Every structure is written in structure tokens, then in C-alpha cells.
Amino acid sequence: MKSLSVIVLVAAIISQSAFAQAGRKKVDLKFDPNVQPSLKTQMLEDLKFMGSIQSTSATPLHTRVFGAVNGEAYLSWFSKRVFKVGVSDCGSPTAVACVMPIYANKIWMTKNYTQFDHPQIARLSVVYHEARHTERENGNWSHATCPTPFKNAQGQDMRSIWTGALLQGQAACDITPFGSYGSATILLRNVGTKCSNCNEKVRADANLYAMDQLQRVTDKNALAQMKADFGINSRR
Amino acid sequence: MKKIVATTVLLGIAGIGVWVFKTRTPVSLSADPAPLEPLSSATPDIGSAEATPAEAEESKTAETQSNSIQRSLKAPDQRKFLILEEIFRTKNDNDPRFDTDLKELSPDLKRALREKYAATAPEKRNERGTVVFLIARSMCLPSSEQAQQVQDLEFLKSVLQEKPCLSLKDCSKDAPAPTEEEVHVAGITETTANYPQLTALRQSLECYRKAMGQTPPQKWLADQIIELLQSARGSRNQKVADEAQMILRYLGKS
Numbered sequence: 001m002k003s004l005s006v007i008v009l010v011a012a013i014i015s016q017s018a019f020a021q022a023g024r025k026k027v028d029l030k031f032d033p034n035v036q037p038s039l040k041t042q043m044l045e046d047l048k049f050m051g052s053i054q055s056t057s058a059t060p061l062h063t064r065v066f067g068a069v070n071g072e073a074y075l076s077w078f079s080k081r082v083f084k085v086g087v088s089d090c091g092s093p094t095a096v097a098c099v100m101p102i103y104a105n106k107i108w109m110t111k112n113y114t115q116f117d118h119p120q121i122a123r124l125s126v127v128y129h130e131a132r133h134t135e136r137e138n139g140n141w142s143h144a145t146c147p148t149p150f151k152n153a154q155g156q157d158m159r160s161i162w163t164g165a166l167l168q169g170q171a172a173c174d175i176t177p178f179g180s181y182g183s184a185t186i187l188l189r190n191v192g193t194k195c196s197n198c199n200e201k202v203r204a205d206a207n208l209y210a211m212d213q214l215q216r217v218t219d220k221n222a223l224a225q226m227k228a229d230f231g232i233n234s235r236r
Numbered sequence: 237m238k239k240i241v242a243t244t245v246l247l248g249i250a251g252i253g254v255w256v257f258k259t260r261t262p263v264s265l266s267a268d269p270a271p272l273e274p275l276s277s278a279t280p281d282i283g284s285a286e287a288t289p290a291e292a293e294e295s296k297t298a299e300t301q302s303n304s305i306q307r308s309l310k311a312p313d314q315r316k317f318l319i320l321e322e323i324f325r326t327k328n329d330n331d332p333r334f335d336t337d338l339k340e341l342s343p344d345l346k347r348a349l350r351e352k353y354a355a356t357a358p359e360k361r362n363e364r365g366t367v368v369f370l371i372a373r374s375m376c377l378p379s380s381e382q383a384q385q386v387q388d389l390e391f392l393k394s395v396l397q398e399k400p401c402l403s404l405k406d407c408s409k410d411a412p413a414p415t416e417e418e419v420h421v422a423g424i425t426e427t428t429a430n431y432p433q434l435t436a437l438r439q440s441l442e443c444y445r446k447a448m449g450q451t452p453p454q455k456w457l458a459d460q461i462i463e464l465l466q467s468a469r470g471s472r473n474q475k476v477a478d479e480a481q482m483i484l485r486y487l488g489k490s
Contacts, residue, residue: 003238042327049330093412094404094425116404117362118428120329126424143420154478160411160422172420199334201369204442208434212427 027051027079032086035109042114043085046124051075055194061229062190065183069190074128081131082107096126099133101140107131119205121191125213129184141180146173147218158215175219177226185213189230294357301355305348313345317352320370324363334370341374343384350391358407365431368395372439375457376446382456389460392436393467396480400473401429426475433476440464441483462489 027047031040055069067073088108090098096112107130113123133140150158150168158167167173174181191198192206210230217223227233306317316337323331341349353367374380375388401407404425427434444461447454466489468480484490 045326045328049328052330092421095421096424112404116425116428117360118424119362119365119431120327122424122428126421152478154482156478160426167422172422197332198330199332200373201334201366202330204369204435204438205329208438209424209427212423216423 027075029082030084032084035085035087036111036114039087039109039111039114040085043109043127046120046127047075047078049120050078050124052197053191053195054197055190056196057194058190059186059194059229061177061186061226065178065186066190069194074187078128078131081105081134085109087111096123097130099130099140101133101136104136105134107134119202119209121188121202121205122209125184125188125209128187129180132180132183141174141178141183143171143179143181144173144175144218146170146216150218152215173216173218175217175222177217177222177229179217181213181216182222182226185210185217185226186229188213193230298355298357302352305351305355309344309348313342313348316341316345317348320349320352320366324366327362329362329366338370339374340377340379341370343387346371346374346384346388353391353395358401359404361401361404361428361431365435368392368432368435369439372436372443376439376443378450385457385460389464392440393464395432395436396464396468396471396476398433398473400475404429430473430475433471433473434479437465437468437476437479437483441487444487462487465489 029044051071051074053069053071053074058067058069062069066077082105084103084106086103086106086108088098088100088110089095090108090110094112094116095110096116096118097107097109099107107127118126135141146158146167146169148168150166150173152158159165160167176182177186188206188210192203192210195203195206198206214223214226217226302321306314306321309317319331319333319337323329323334349367349371353364356363356367358364371388371391375385375392380388402409403411407429440461444458447458447461462484465480465484469477469484471477471480481490
């Protein structure tokens with residue numbers, strides 16, 4: 001009986017480690033039954049693209065957060081954080097995805113994921129931004145309050161261009177390179193500058209959205225660290 | 237006997253492990269583009285499975301217009317146009333044919349792309365921005381002739397002069413009242429809302445660099461791009477005006 005228990009245990013370990021080995025190259029997601037087929041298809045296709053990325057280098061900050069700039073690293077990172085996908089309106093008519101901390105390791109997608117015509121890398125940056133929020137061990141990387149006043153590089157108030165709402169005082173900034181805005185920016189910048197099998201449009205898109213997201217990192221030192229990591233001077 | 241039982245149990249557990257693994261939802265790493273297919277209303281369109289009747293009607297109209305544009309082209313350009321249509325349908329932006337088949341664009345194909353842009357719903361920000369990207373990029377190729385560059389610049393100018401898209405759901409209608417979550421995601425949403433214009437500006441900057449980096453520099457094209465950026469500074473779209481100003485400042489031309 002004792003030897004049988006040992007055999008069962010060994011077999012379980014072998015099958016699980018074989019699965020884990022395979023799991024590093026694949027994403028395992030359990031979709032809620034009410035997730036629209038088109039949304040599921042789009043998400044899997046987008047992650048398939050993510051999984052195909054190749055590069056021979058990464059910036060130091062990227063290495064620290066994600067590892068290499070390649071598909072295996074990206075899917076492994078994602079699969080350690082997100083196990084389940086549900087649908088929700090995320091409390092906003094413009095949201096694409098969100099995380100609700102009481103539901104561990106779950107990401108909630110809205111219909112905007114397929115209905116809004118975002119570039120693919122922009123969609124993925126939102127997904128990876130939200131995946132970062134699943135990290136309970138890091139306080140879900142809650143956002144910092146944007147400073148008051150909150151100005152852009154041109155000295156203008158940062159505000160919603162549609163509603164005019166000021167961003168100052170809102171919980172919509174990061175004071176570390178490693179929060180959700182920071183880490184998504186690092187991912188975008190590295191895809192934009194180092195992905196060797198991304199076409200010119202994808203690289204241009206990644207750089208465009210990276211520069212936009214960088215504006216949400218408001219701590220002077222964090223910002224300087226990221227700009228140095230990206231090899232850009234303070235003019236951009 | 238004990239050994240036989242133990243081996244059987246071991247194999248059984250391993251088999252269960254494999255079965256559990258296979259029933260998950262894997263994502264393969266393969267990213268080969270799907271084979272080219274002609275436009276067809278039967279072709280599945282990611283994202284449209286739950287379309288409302290109005291959306292389905294709009295989609296059908298757009299398809300009819302695209303078919304008409306496609307038929308106005310000769311065979312090699314038709315093929316390129318179909319490639320672009322396929323990329324829009326699959327939403328796979330990283331199709332390698334962007335940098336091969338869709339790099340050199342004939343004047344006729346550019347004419348078709350401009351028509352495509354005009355026929356594309358304003359809410360299709362990525363599709364519109366992609367057309368802008370392709371035209372702006374081809375404008376800068378060494379093989380591009382000045383007469384064609386004039387047309388390309390006019391197109392970019394018209395894009396930059398468009399009124400702002402007020403929301404991704406409906407460009408003509410104001411965005412809903414802000415929520416806490418809306419502020420959280422506003423950056424990405426607003427960049428996408430201005431994606432065609434920001435692409436026009438960024439690609440203009442890239443083109444300027446290339447033009448000035450050539451031996452001898454393409455001075456005429458570089459000057460035209462500066463003029464384009466300067467006119468964009470007066471845009472009624474504040475995001476466009478700010479971005480144009482930032483680029484001009486970066487180039488030391490403000």
C-alpha cells in the first residue's frame with residue numbers, strides 16, 4: 001500500500017511537471033460560459049500573436065518584469081497571473097478589460113474588446129496591464145493618485161479630451177516603473193524597438209502607445225529610470 | 237503481480253494527466269497567415285457574430301463598397317487590396333505581408349486606398365489608421381515620384397483636418413459621462429480615437445528623417461512635411477495640434 005502511494009505520487013508529479021513544461025509555451029484559460037465566441041476567438045488570436053514574438057534582446061527593466069522579449073516569456077508571464085476569463089462592463093462604457101481583486105486570477109473582458117477598433121498591440125497592452133493587477137502579493141499594483149496639478153510635457157493640464165475631466169487627483173497614475181501602467185509601457189516599448197518579427201505597423205503602434213502610457217508614470221525618478229531604460233532623452 | 241499492478245496504475249495516471257492536458261484551451265505559437273481568400277459575405281468576420289441588424293446592414297454596405305473599389309483595380313493591385321481586406325477581417329495586425337506586398341503601392345492602388353478610407357466608418361480607427369500608415373510610408377520610398385507625393389500629402393492633410401472622433405462607439409456623439417474606470421483607461425481610448433491622425437503625424441516625422449537622411453537630402457519633401465505639420469498645429473482637434481507642436485519643437489522648427 002505504501003509503495004502504491006509512492007507510485008501514485010510520483011506519477012502525479014511526472015504528469016504535472018510534463019504539463020507545466022508544456023504550459024510554459026501555452027496559455028490555459030478557462031472562459032466563463034457566457035463569453036461570446038467572437039470575443040474568445042479574438043483574445044486567443046491576440047495571445048497567439050503575443051506568443052509568436054521574437055527578439056534577441058530586452059531592456060533591463062523588461063528583463064526584470066517579463067524576462068526576454070519573446071512569446072514564451074510573455075505567455076508564461078500571463079499564464080501565471082490569469083487563469084479565468086469572464087465578461088463584464090467593468091463599470092465603464094469605454095473599458096476593454098478589468099480585474100476585480102476579489103476574483104483571484106481572473107480577467108473580465110467587455111464587448112469593447114471586439115467592438116472597438118483598437119490596434120492589436122493596444123488591445124494586448126490593456127490585457128497585460130490588467131493582468132498585472134491580479135498580483136495580490138503586490139497589492140494588485142494599485143494606482144497612485146495623479147498629482148495636482150497634473151501637467152503634460154507641454155505644460156498643459158492632463159485631462160480627458162472628450163469629457164474635459166482633469167486627471168489630477170484621480171487614481172490613474174503610477175509612481176513606479178513596475179505598476180500596471182509602467183509595466184505595460186515597458187512591454188510596448190520593447191516590442192516597438194526590439195521585436196524582430198513584428199512588422200513596421202506593429203512596431204510603430206507599440207511605440208505610439210508606449211509614449212502615451214508613459215505620461216501616467218508621474219514620479220520623477222521612476223520616469224527617469226524608464227527613459228534611461230528606453231534610451232530616450234527628456235525631450236520626448 | 238505487484239509490479240504489474242503498479243505499472244498499470246502508473247500508466248493509468250499518466251494517461252489521465254495527458255487527457256486533462258488535452259482538454260484545456262491551448263494557444264499554439266504558430267502565427268502563419270491564413271491563405272488569401274476572395275471577399276465573400278460567407279467569410280466569417282471576427283467580432284461580428286453577435287452584430288445587431290443595423291450593424292449587419294452597415295457591414296454589408298461596406299463590403300459592397302469594398303467590392304466595387306476592388307473591381308476598379310487591375311489584377312496585381314487587386315491582390316494587394318484583398319490582402320489588406322483579409323488583414324482587416326482577421327484583425328491580425330502583424331501580418332508579414334504588410335512589409336512585403338503592401339510596401340510599394342502603385343498610384344492606382346493608392347487611389348483605391350483613399351476611396352477605401354473614405355468608405356470606412358469613422359469608428360474603424362485601426363482600419364483608417366492602417367490606410368494612413370500605408371500611404372504615408374509609401375510616400376517616403378525612394379521610388380516615389382513627386383507628383384504622387386503631392387497627392388499623398390494632400391491626403392494626409394485631409395486626415396489631419398478631420399473633426400475629432402468623439403467616442404469609439406460613435407464618432408459623431410459625445411462620450412458618456414466619465415466614470416472612475418473611464419479615467420483609468422482613458423489614455424489608450426483617446427490614442428485610438430486619434431489613431432489615424434497620430435499615425436499621419438508620426439509617419440510624417442519618420443518620412444522627414446528619411447528624406448533628410450538621404451544623399452542628397454530630399455529637401456522638397458522635407459519642406460512639404462514641415463508645412464503639413466505647421467498646418468496641423470491649427471487643427472480643431474487639440475490632440476492633433478499638441479502632437480504637431482511637439483514634433484515641430486523636437487525638430488527645432490517651432
